[in-house]
Amino acid sequence: MNQTLKSYLWISIGSLLVAIGISFFLIPANLATGGITGLAMIINALFPQISIGNALIVLNILLFIIGFLTIGKAFGGKTIYASFLLTGIIYIFDTFFPLASPLVTDLIVNLIVGVLISGIGLGVVFNQNASTGGTDIIAKVLNKFFNIEIGKSLLIADFVVVSLAAFSFGIELAIYAFLGIFFNGLIIDSVIEGFNLKISVSINSVKSEEIQTYIVNHLDRGATIYTARGAYSKSNREIVNSVMNKKEFVKLKNHVKTIDPNAFIMVSSVREVLGEGFYSH
Structure with missing residues (x-):
């Protein structure tokens, strides 16, 4: 499958998960956990004649206009695609599958399940070097004009939304929303880390040449060779x-076991790898 098409497929899956978490758990429970969706929920609460889907469409258009005018061409096609796809899916859910009340009555359950599903979806989207727009745009504007770090800018934007939610839905729901923001960040980071997790392997074997050849020719990976002196064998x-x-590691491990059952293998997890053959910044 074409790499670009595959990336957009993952973005579509991630956006669908975000929409499910928001539409079926967070919105029905009035849990405005930050972001542009939370702002749309507040507008809907103040002006019931404006649906959440319509509010999202208008807000997204306004934010993208602001973004293009203030930041320039810093927004890629993936972000535009993810933003309007998410808005469209939520609009469809809101129009054709509206919920008069939450699926479950327990707010904690709605918060955990909603944030878990949407957080996984956002992690998938972010892992494809995209975002769902919304408060990300506000964060970039604050970063450019006030030199506030992106992470802090995003927290400020979400904090303002959740604070407004306190006036619309009450302080109790706002507290739940604050918890949602916190857990959402943890879930997103965990998902991205899981996608990018790599294996660092060191192999001490009498079949060193064969192992090097297998890594380079069959796995299409590079390798670094060290010369070490054994403390026991000298x-x-x-x-x-x-x-x-x-x-790739599973393939290598099976190969090494076949040619040298006595090989000494050390394995460790690597959270991020930059450079040739991997991601680059």
């Missing part, structure tokens, strides 16, 4: 070190 031996994904 002999020198080559250590093969390489970084790869989990599927």
Whole structure:
């Protein structure tokens, strides 16, 4: 599958998950956990004749106009696609599958399930170097004109939305929303870390040459070779070190077991890898 098409497919899946979490758990429970969706919920509460879907469409258009005017062409097609896809899905859910009351009566359950599903979806979207727009645009504007860090700017934007929610839905729901913002951040970071997790492997084997050849020719990965001296044997031996994904490591491990059952293998997880063959900033 074409890499670009695959990326947009993942963005679509992520946007759908975000919409499900918001539409079926957070919105019916009046849990405005920040973001442009929370702002749309507040507008809907103040002006019931304006649906959440319509409010999202108008807010997204306004924010993108502000973004283009103040920041310029800093918004990629993926962000525009994700933003309006999410808005469209929520509009469809809001129009054709409206919920008069939450699926479950327990606010904590609605908060946990809603934030979990939408947080996973946002993590998937962010992992494709995209965002769902909304308060991300506000954060970038604050960053440009007031030199406030992006993370803090996003927190400020969400804090303002949740504070407004306190006046619309009451202080209790606002407190739940604050918790939602916190847990949402943790979930997003965990999802992104899971996608980007790599394996660092060091192999001490008498079949060093064969292992190097397998890594380079069959896994299409690089390797670094060290010469180490054993404390017990007092002999020198080559250590093969390489970084790869989990599927590649399973293949390598099975190969090494086949050619040298006595090979000494050390494995560790790597949260992020930058450079040739991996992501670059």
